[in-house]
Amino acid sequence: MLDQPAWSIASQLPLSVTGLCFNAGDTVLIDRLDLEVSHQGVTVLMGPNGAGKSLLVRLLHGLIQPQSGSIMWNGKRCSPATRLHQAMVFQKPVLLRRSVAANIDFVLGLKGRATLARRDELLMQANLSDKASQPARALSGGEQQRLALARALASNPEVLFLDEPTASLDPSSTQAIETAIGAASERGVKVILVTHDAGQARRLATDVVFIHRGSVAEHCSADVFFQQPASAVARDYLAGKLVI
Amino acid sequence: MIMQDFAEAFRLAFGLVAAMDADLIEIIGLSLRVSLAAVFVAAVLGMPLGALLATVRFPGRGVAVIVINALMGLPPVVVGLLVYMALSNAGPLGFLQFLYTPAAMIVAQSILITPIVAALTRQVIEDMNFEYAEQFASLSVPWHTRIAALISDARYALATVLLAGFGRAIAEVGAVIIVGGNIAHLTRVMTTAIALETSKGDLALALALGIVLLVLALAVNAAVMSLRASAQSSAHA
Numbered sequence A: 001m002l003d004q005p006a007w008s009i010a011s012q013l014p015l016s017v018t019g020l021c022f023n024a025g026d027t028v029l030i031d032r033l034d035l036e037v038s039h040q041g042v043t044v045l046m047g048p049n050g051a052g053k054s055l056l057v058r059l060l061h062g063l064i065q066p067q068s069g070s071i072m073w074n075g076k077r078c079s080p081a082t083r084l085h086q087a088m089v090f091q092k093p094v095l096l097r098r099s100v101a102a103n104i105d106f107v108l109g110l111k112g113r114a115t116l117a118r119r120d121e122l123l124m125q126a127n128l129s130d131k132a133s134q135p136a137r138a139l140s141g142g143e144q145q146r147l148a149l150a151r152a153l154a155s156n157p158e159v160l161f162l163d164e165p166t167a168s169l170d171p172s173s174t175q176a177i178e179t180a181i182g183a184a185s186e187r188g189v190k191v192i193l194v195t196h197d198a199g200q201a202r203r204l205a206t207d208v209v210f211i212h213r214g215s216v217a218e219h220c221s222a223d224v225f226f227q228q229p230a231s232a233v234a235r236d237y238l239a240g241k242l243v244i
Numbered sequence B: 001m002i003m004q005d006f007a008e009a010f011r012l013a014f015g016l017v018a019a020m021d022a023d024l025i026e027i028i029g030l031s032l033r034v035s036l037a038a039v040f041v042a043a044v045l046g047m048p049l050g051a052l053l054a055t056v057r058f059p060g061r062g063v064a065v066i067v068i069n070a071l072m073g074l075p076p077v078v079v080g081l082l083v084y085m086a087l088s089n090a091g092p093l094g095f096l097q098f099l100y101t102p103a104a105m106i107v108a109q110s111i112l113i114t115p116i117v118a119a120l121t122r123q124v125i126e127d128m129n130f131e132y133a134e135q136f137a138s139l140s141v142p143w144h145t146r147i148a149a150l151i152s153d154a155r156y157a158l159a160t161v162l163l164a165g166f167g168r169a170i171a172e173v174g175a176v177i178i179v180g181g182n183i184a185h186l187t188r189v190m191t192t193a194i195a196l197e198t199s200k201g202d203l204a205l206a207l208a209l210g211i212v213l214l215v216l217a218l219a220v221n222a223a224v225m226s227l228r229a230s231a232q233s234s235a236h237a
């Protein structure tokens, strides 16, 4: 494995969020949210549609600015500098109008580490080696997700945000993505994963953050969350009841 | 009688085209050189300008976009008049001695099509930037790499932008007739020759040039369509 993330030396973690607020006009979308995330494992964000999960990961990644509150990565304010050590796969991945290989090369080139060996390794892990020269946008949905994940990993992030990376994928594509997530986590990459798939959360999560109406309803270890969630909203959500 | 003249003119016109008449070739050659040079100038000036307007926020940007869009509709005769005034002996650029040379025609056509290239480029790049912006921000892509990537990924659309500029330049008559003067063997291009030969009654040459101009217009459109097709087949659309 080339280029191990060096977070043991220059860790970005833990992440500490206090009093985070984000509103659009008069609508409060993130409401005085507090959160502590350690450098271990996979932190899963769950919660009903519109709860603010995608918004929260955008805020944590520094793509949008909160109205108030603070986001600290290992004591440093969230900024373009902290973003340099992070990567994100969006809920709707944006692939460049280029070949599959060129999408990877673009990110490797940004870091000045464009080598054929590294690109081939990433493509192989994504099981896309035989599609390397195809236009990225001609890939199937599952292949596009795998490419988006491979491209995110190309920047050797310390923190990897994944916003519903397996929504609408078939079981085998889902498994491929989960294997890649597990492998990244084992290499020491901190994964922050948004998912609606309780099975996936069970398989991957170290801890679960349940978001409801723009704040944290519950944050606990995965075992506790799935055995006896403390909050009524999380219990209802897991039981398949409508949570608004 | 008139119908006979008509048929005769067509016969002569095709004859000129088929024989690759020397005058005809010279006129076509100059037309292509002048318009391609203008497209080159418009590409060098208009594309970066359009890309800049599409990607960088600065005060006055909205006004600049409106002005550039408005300039797309510049009337050629007005451009011809202004360039004439600037290049005439009494004008501020008179010392260049460009008037009634191909250089003056290139200047006029460049002024006509640079806003077209800039405005269409801005639209193309802005649409793509809207889509790419958040991904680029996530990857911390530096601004010059962003612009280069946008231009590269929009290359098919941008090629059609240049073709649109070329189509406008090659078919334009008002500006080049004023600043070029339609001097035989020097500044006579297809459109000015058609205008002049028609009024002189030499319908054969005018028609021959008209046929070539039509074929060129068809070729430009065919090129645009094949660019679209190849863009779609490589999932660039």
Ligand SMILES: Nc1ncnc2c1ncn2[C@@H]1O[C@H](COP(=O)(O)OP(=O)(O)OP(=O)(O)O)[C@@H](O)[C@H]1O
Binding pocket: A024, A029, A047, A048, A049, A050, A051, A052, A053, A054, A055, A056, A091
């Ligand atoms: N930039 C914005 N401006 C205004 N409102 C926004 C903006 N971004 C998101 N919202 C609103 O914030 C709410 C939360 O959106 P978000 O995308 O974070 O939900 P989510 O938890 O990711 O839901 P889902 O599970 O459906 O993906 C939604 O009601 C959405 O309409």
Ligand SMILES: [Mg+2]
Binding pocket: A053, A054, A055, A091, A163
């Ligand atoms: Mg979402």
